[in-house]
Structures are given as structure tokens and as C-alpha cells.
Amino acid sequence: MANQDIVIIGGGPAGIEAAKGIADLGYKAILVEKRDRLGGNPDEQQYAALTPDLRDTEEALEEMIAPLRDNPNIEVKYNTLVTGAEGALGDFTLKAVSMGKEIDIKAGAVIISTGFQHFDPGRETQKYGYYEHDDVLTLTDAEKMLKAHNFVRPSNGEKPKRICFIQCVGSRDRQIGNEYCSKVCCGISSKQAIEVRQQVPDCKVYIFYIDMRMYGYWENEIYWPAQEQHKVNYIKGMATEIVKKGDKLLVKGEDTTLRRPMEVEMDMVILAVGMEPSEGTKQMASIFGIKQNKYNFLETTGGPLDTVSTNVPGVFAAGACTGPADLEDSVSAGGLAAMKAIASVRKAEMATA
Amino acid sequence: MSKIEKERIIEKESAVVQGIELTADWNRMFEQRVVFDYDTTGLDKVADLAGGESMAWCYQCTQCIPVCPVNTVGGEYGPRKIFRKLQQGMDLFTHDDLWKCTTCANCLRVCPKVVNMIEIMPAVREEAVLDGNVPDELQEAFENTFEYGNPLGESQRKRADWVKDAEVEVPVMKEIKREVDVLWFVECYPAYHHRGKDATTALAKIMNVLGIDYGVLGTEEKCSCDSQRLAGEQGLFEEFAEENIKTFSKYKFNKIMTTDPHALNALKKEYPKFGGEYEVVHYTTMLAPLMEKLDLKNKLNYKVTFHDPCYLGRHNGEYEAPRKILESIPGVELTEMGRCKEQSYCCGGGGGGMWLDGFMADHVQERLSENRVKEAVETGADVLAVCCPYEVSRFEDAVKSTGNEGKLLVKDIAELIREAMG
Numbered sequence: 001m002a003n004q005d006i007v008i009i010g011g012g013p014a015g016i017e018a019a020k021g022i023a024d025l026g027y028k029a030i031l032v033e034k035r036d037r038l039g040g041n042p043d044e045q046q047y048a049a050l051t052p053d054l055r056d057t058e059e060a061l062e063e064m065i066a067p068l069r070d071n072p073n074i075e076v077k078y079n080t081l082v083t084g085a086e087g088a089l090g091d092f093t094l095k096a097v098s099m100g101k102e103i104d105i106k107a108g109a110v111i112i113s114t115g116f117q118h119f120d121p122g123r124e125t126q127k128y129g130y131y132e133h134d135d136v137l138t139l140t141d142a143e144k145m146l147k148a149h150n151f152v153r154p155s156n157g158e159k160p161k162r163i164c165f166i167q168c169v170g171s172r173d174r175q176i177g178n179e180y181c182s183k184v185c186c187g188i189s190s191k192q193a194i195e196v197r198q199q200v201p202d203c204k205v206y207i208f209y210i211d212m213r214m215y216g217y218w219e220n221e222i223y224w225p226a227q228e229q230h231k232v233n234y235i236k237g238m239a240t241e242i243v244k245k246g247d248k249l250l251v252k253g254e255d256t257t258l259r260r261p262m263e264v265e266m267d268m269v270i271l272a273v274g275m276e277p278s279e280g281t282k283q284m285a286s287i288f289g290i291k292q293n294k295y296n297f298l299e300t301t302g303g304p305l306d307t308v309s310t311n312v313p314g315v316f317a318a319g320a321c322t323g324p325a326d327l328e329d330s331v332s333a334g335g336l337a338a339m340k341a342i343a344s345v346r347k348a349e350m351a352t353a
Numbered sequence: 354m355s356k357i358e359k360e361r362i363i364e365k366e367s368a369v370v371q372g373i374e375l376t377a378d379w380n381r382m383f384e385q386r387v388v389f390d391y392d393t394t395g396l397d398k399v400a401d402l403a404g405g406e407s408m409a410w411c412y413q414c415t416q417c418i419p420v421c422p423v424n425t426v427g428g429e430y431g432p433r434k435i436f437r438k439l440q441q442g443m444d445l446f447t448h449d450d451l452w453k454c455t456t457c458a459n460c461l462r463v464c465p466k467v468v469n470m471i472e473i474m475p476a477v478r479e480e481a482v483l484d485g486n487v488p489d490e491l492q493e494a495f496e497n498t499f500e501y502g503n504p505l506g507e508s509q510r511k512r513a514d515w516v517k518d519a520e521v522e523v524p525v526m527k528e529i530k531r532e533v534d535v536l537w538f539v540e541c542y543p544a545y546h547h548r549g550k551d552a553t554t555a556l557a558k559i560m561n562v563l564g565i566d567y568g569v570l571g572t573e574e575k576c577s578c579d580s581q582r583l584a585g586e587q588g589l590f591e592e593f594a595e596e597n598i599k600t601f602s603k604y605k606f607n608k609i610m611t612t613d614p615h616a617l618n619a620l621k622k623e624y625p626k627f628g629g630e631y632e633v634v635h636y637t638t639m640l641a642p643l644m645e646k647l648d649l650k651n652k653l654n655y656k657v658t659f660h661d662p663c664y665l666g667r668h669n670g671e672y673e674a675p676r677k678i679l680e681s682i683p684g685v686e687l688t689e690m691g692r693c694k695e696q697s698y699c700c701g702g703g704g705g706g707m708w709l710d711g712f713m714a715d716h717v718q719e720r721l722s723e724n725r726v727k728e729a730v731e732t733g734a735d736v737l738a739v740c741c742p743y744e745v746s747r748f749e750d751a752v753k754s755t756g757n758e759g760k761l762l763v764k765d766i767a768e769l770i771r772e773a774m775g
Contacts, residue, residue, distance in 0.1 A: 204391075204393065206391060212412075223412075224410075224466075227409065227410065227412065228406075228409060228410045231393075231397065231400070231409060233391060233393060233440060234412065234413075235391065235440075236413060255388050257413055257437060258388060258437065258441075260386060260387065260388050261386065261387045261388065262387065262388035262389075263387050263388070263389055264388065264389065264390060264391060265390075
């Protein structure tokens, strides 16, 4: 008889939604999480508010996680790292290290939801001086400060008077190797710009961009309010480098609609870093033999028609481990993966019966 | 920082300085090259005004620029460009850019963000007027209006003098002392300007022949002040609106007919804010359905092209009535200009432009009216038909200045009907 339990690797938004869906459908979900808490990047990186609705992250995550607690159909294994896998659809045995002990986890199908990591702006080029200038930050750094309601210049602890965001850092870049658009950074920068304007009303905020990619409702829910109600200034043109000038940062680039060079002083610069596959995603690819695309994200088989199936029968992938994804994408894919995983073990069971 | 890095050399393809055309070698000038700051104080100042909010909404899609009539004639203008200048520290309240907009609403028609220059310009101009920063010519028109009740500076007592020149008896409300169906709001240019009066007397004849029960206010009528309002004189507008509304309240009538689309705009959209709510129609809207009742004996044999007034078309949605009238005149062949109806090109007279021709000459390569007349000539038309009292004089001047005298006549639609009546 085929095993009908589903193991989910990674307890971020996609994994949480998958576990909940499986349990709701009456199957058993085993959620494996390497940390001692659920919530993935939004929790680990201490996001202040979610995009696009600026909802408090803790509150939203709590809403997602609450149905998992004391749920007889869900077992969460914290501090657990999957190290190997054997078997096939209907009969997988996963090797794992859980709380320092080696264990086996048996399941009929596997959902991988190991997510992404933020691009490290010092990784390949130093043009923005992320590791040199205290006041050059990433979206994730800014998120933590906004969450703490302590948005100040790291160099001197003072509230900034002028800040800018630089878009597309680590994305859309052949030299870095990340040719794709990371999809969420335009929205997150705009969301943070709104939060900065709310927390430090005297601070002028500028966003330097190649083109603003505010798809769907993000246009009217974030981009327009940022400009119209919160007076965020969008300047078309990328900043190429940052140099120190006294205690300020001189941001150099070209203002493309004016066709003139710009050299503007800023108190802080926030780099809109994109997404890359997490270490966990790359490890799971190797453990399960899942095909990766040229950017090392997990490759799903159906293009836009099937966003969760992989080349390995019984192994599915959901969320940002398959490519840049926002919260909506991740949650939607989590639900879809739950459905497809259950369908696969049911079919396997019928085949053996 | 060295001077070379800091500044850039600009060389124009052609430049005319004080009437002398300078070749590229001679018109080199220096401009600051590097953008060192985005001082948005100027933008915030506009956006903080009631009515100015939408200035800050521009996302630089640039759709407004090709349709801006001022930009078309080399004015380097349009909402997108104003936004960028404001983002670089321009103070619109004291800048010449404040007075170039004719409030023609062609930008608003195409703007996905609804950046509304029709509200922004009057709001900023009102502040400039209060600070006394107004071009002299415009100030004179304001003062004339304040002193004489009309921007031309004519005596209020002479406002009904045209009645004497009319072929027919024109009922004046305070004389006939009875209720009428239609109160005809004549407005200043139709009452005073010699070419305006040609159309006004023609219209009186048409009204009489049609047996329309109407009356005019004569010397009791005052300027509607819509263009003064759009040019920043909100105070003057309110004062005159209240006076006109008071005069209207003395008489009984079913609806108001205006000769002037600008008056139509004021009475229809602005007077209700001061308690004056009426059914208001433009004269073309009123006459269009009545044309079959007229016995038009004269065949005109004109090829006619029609200029849509901004304040009749884009601002008040009437495109069909003037065309219907023209098509019902025997012998008239109507031909359209490329820019017609919603896309119509502004004559330059709206939003205070009527009183800023000298000022504008320093900022554009040709007048808007000249640009429009050239387009009319290109259609091969004999007659440029109009139905806004600003236009006859503006276009007749432009016909002369563009060397098209004898090729194109400018006539009000009322004059054409009158001509066909024989």
C-alpha cells in the first residue's frame, strides 16, 4: 500500500499553505522546518509590513500559522534539515537531522518550498559600496529598521533628510548572472518609501529606476498612493555608483528624461536587492535530482500551465524556490502543490490496488 | 568642480534672438549640465494648493506633450515638462510657464493619471494674482473687467449698442417686462468687438425669423468672467457671477442661450456653485434642430472647414450641432481638418490667452492661431467656420500674418446662416 502522507520541506508562506491545504483535505502533512519557527523569510528577515496591503507581517503570519497548531493532521518538525532521500512516488524515505538526531521520514509525496534568499549586493560588484558605506543598505536592512520604528542613518543614528532607493540591484543583470526581473522589488521599495514617509515625514524619498514594474493591482495599490499621497519622487534613470562626500553619499547616474548626468547627495541609499534561490533550494535539487534552470531555481515542467510539478514523479515545488515570487504567488502555488501532491498519492494507491 | 564639468554647451538648430536669425555657431550658450539636486519644494507648493494636488501625480508617460498646442509651436511646454521642472526646483508661481497654458484640456483628454491643468492653472494663478505677479497685458484685461464690466475696456452703457445695428428689433428684458422662453446671454466680444457684432446681429435676425421668444439683458449684462477665472482672477469671477445671478433673478425665462462657449462653461458649470442653476445651451445647440424651419434661399458654394472651440467641444461635449448646421446650409461642403472634434487644436485664446498674445510671442515660434489657420488652408477650404467669439478676430489676424489673405475667409456659423437666408 502506497504511503499517503505528504512531507513539505520549508515552512514559509508556500509551505504553510500547502500543509494547511493537505490537512483540510483530510491527509497527513509533515512540515519540516530547519529553524525553530515557521514563517520563512518574512519572519526570519523581520519584514515590517507585507506588500501590497501594508498589513503587519506578524499579524498576517499568525493568521496563516494558527490553523497549523494542534491540528491532528499536521506534524511540524522544527530544527530539522533534510539530508537525503530514497524511494519513489508512494514510498519516499527522507533522511534528516532533527534536533541533532538522525531520523527517517516516510511519505508518499514531497513538496519543496525552500524559497529564496536576498541578493547580496557585495557579492560580485562593489559599485554601490554596500560593505564600505554604513548608510548604504538593502531592502532587508531597511525592513528591520522600519519594523523597529527606528529608521535612522547607521553612521550617526540621526534621522535622514533625503534617501533614495536604487532599483534592480542584482536583477536584470547579465554580468551578475541574474537576467530575470525579481518581480517584487519595485513594489517593496514603494511600500518602504511610504513607510519612511510615514515614520520620518520630513525625509524626502526618491526612487531611481529603469522601469517601474508594478504589475496588476500593485500599480493602484502601491505605486500611485506612494506618488500621489506620500509624495515619493520617482526619477527615471539608474544610479551607477555611490561615492562618499563628507558625511553624505553622492549618488551618480543619469536622469534619462532630462538626458543629463545627476550627482545628488543622499543621507541613506537603499538597494532594491532581488531574489536568488536559497541554499536549501539548491540542496534539495541535488538531494531529489530536480532539474534547475540556469539561475539554479527549481524547474517546473509545465511552464505557465503547471507551476508546481517537477521532473521527479511525486516531488513538487512551490513558491520562490521556483523563481521570483510574491506572497500571492507563493500562497497560490502552495495550495496547488497540496492538491497535486494528494492527487499523485491517490493515483499511486489506485495503481497498486 | 571645474566649469567644464559643471556646465554644458547648448547649440540650437535655429534660434532667433531679437528678430535676428542666428546660425548654430553663434547661438552657443551655456547651461548647467549636471543635475545636483531634486528640490521638490516647488512641486510641493503646487500640490498643497486646493486644485493643485494632481500636479504631483504625473508619471511621465508623456502622452500630453504631442497634444499640447503650446508645445506644438515650440513652446517647450506641457504638464509632463512642467512636472519635471517642478521636481528640479522651479517656482511656477513666478515662472513664465504659468501663463502659457490656454486650459484647452487636450492634455487632460489623454492623461491616464488625470493630471488636471484646468484646476491646477487657476489655483496657482490665483496665488500669483494675489502677489501681483501677472503679465501686464493680462493685468490690463483684469482691470478693464473690474472697471468697465468687460475685458475690452468699453463702456457698460454701450453694451447694447449693437442692438441698434441689428436688422430686426431685439427684445431687451428691462424694456419688454415679460417672461421669455430664452434668455440670450450675449457676452462681451459679441457685444463690443466689430467682428463679434457681425455674428451677433446675424444671430438676432435668425432668432427673429425662427420666431424664438427671447430677450437680452442689454446694459444689465456683465462679463461671465470664465476666462478671467481660468487666468487666476477667482475673486473677480465670483463678484461678477453674483451680479449676473442677481440680474437673472429679476426675470423669468426657461433657459439661457449663450453666444460664447466660455460663457456657456461658466453658466453651466460654475454658476451653480453660487446658487445660479439654469438650463444653459450654446446657440449652435439651440439652432441645430431648427434649421429645417429656415428658408435658406442662397446657395453658398463654399468649401467649409470647422474649428471646434475648446470650451464647446472638449469642455462641454458639443461636437455635432455646429456640423449639423453647416451641413444643412445649401451649397456648403464640409471638410474636416485632421485635428477635429475631441482632437481639435486650440486657437490660443482660452484661459487668458486672449490677453497674452504679446507675452506668448516671446515663447513660441508661431501663434497657435497661425498653426491652426495653416491646417485649415491645407484642407483647401474657402471658409474657416467658427462659433466662439474669440476666434474670428484671432484667425483673421492669423490669415494675414501667414500670408493667406484671399485664400481663406473666417466666418461665424451665424454669419453663414444669415448669408444663406438672403
